[in-house]
Amino acid sequence: MAAENNDIIGQLTQDIFKDNDRLRHLLETIVQLAMHEEVSNHIKADKYERSKDRRGRRNGYKPRSLSCRVGKLNFHIPQTRDCPPYQPTMFNRWQRSERALLITCAEMYFQGVQWQRCRVHFKRELLKKVPWKQSRELMEDIASVFEPEHRNECMLRGMVMADKWRQRYPTVSKMLEDGLEDCLSVCSFDEDIRKKMNSTNMLENIMRRLKARTRVVCIFPNRQSCDRLIGALLMEIHEDWQADKRPYLRILE
Numbered sequence: 036m037a038a039e040n041n042d043i044i045g046q047l048t049q050d051i052f053k054d055n056d057r058l059r060h061l062l063e064t065i066v067q068l069a070m071h072e073e074v075s076n077h078i079k080a081d082k083y084e085r086s087k088d089r090r091g092r093r094n095g096y097k098p099r100s101l102s103c104r105v106g107k108l109n110f111h112i113p114q115t116r117d118c119p120p121y122q123p124t125m126f127n128r129w130q131r132s133e134r135a136l137l138i139t140c141a142e143m144y145f146q147g148v149q150w151q152r153c154r155v156h157f158k159r160e161l162l163k164k165v166p167w168k169q170s171r172e173l174m175e176d177i178a179s180v181f182e183p184e185h186r187n188e189c190m191l192r193g194m195v196m197a198d199k200w201r202q203r204y205p206t207v208s209k210m211l212e213d214g215l216e217d218c219l220s221v222c223s224f225d226e227d228i229r230k231k232m233n234s235t236n237m238l239e240n241i242m243r244r245l246k247a248r249t250r251v252v253c254i255f256p257n258r259q260s261c262d263r264l265i266g267a268l269l270m271e272i273h274e275d276w277q278a279d280k281r282p283y284l285r286i287l288e
Contacts, residue, residue, distance in 0.1 A: 164206045
């Protein structure tokens with residue numbers, strides 16, 4: 036179910052690059068899917084599922100709305116019976132803030148998203164585990180592991196490499212077995228995107244730009260003012276990417 040929900044959200048996220056007005060629909064969909072997962076956990080059973088652990092039943096929906104900078108968001112809050120009332124984590128009885136909603140959306144979505152580990156940092160960590168005389172051989176081996184386009188082939192080569200180095204440097208083998216898969220999330224993208232997202236260079240560049248601007252201000256009167264400045268800078272970066280004829284990263288042609 037989580038994988039299916041992420042496919043839906045992923046498609047909506049790509050649609051935003053075509054039509055910015057879909058952001059409101061994206062937020063509504065994320066929250067609605069998150070509530071579906073939550074209420075299933077609350078009553079210990081999915082929709083229409085027969086389960087001996089079930090402790091309640093669904094009982095329709097209750098409309099709820101929230102106004103934020105992207106417009107009015109409309110939700111359908113699941114109701115339950117024969118168990119304690121279901122309370123969505125993003126809505127509580129005392130606080131409905133835009134910031135809390137967006138943070139909750141991000142947390143719920145990224146729980147099911149694979150993390151891409153920076154391959155450059157991974158290689159550096161590997162180098163620390165061998166003497167410098169073996170560094171060239173190690174880097175040649177790990178380059179061969181990352182060469183294939185398909186994730187399964189990379190994993191297969193990685194396990195072969197782990198077996199090769201196990202007797203001489205077991206820490207190298209352990210790091211490959213424990214961390215290699217985290218470096219392969221980009222294998223699901225096209226070649227051009229894989230090359231630019233297999234390291235954190237792009238993210239580090241954005242963070243440097245944000246730090247350079249926030250250091251000029253030095254002291255913010257409150258957290259909201261800092262949020263507004265960073266949000267404006269990110270929007271500026273986003274608009275630069277949209278206007279650039281040859282952007283560093285283009286997800287959709």
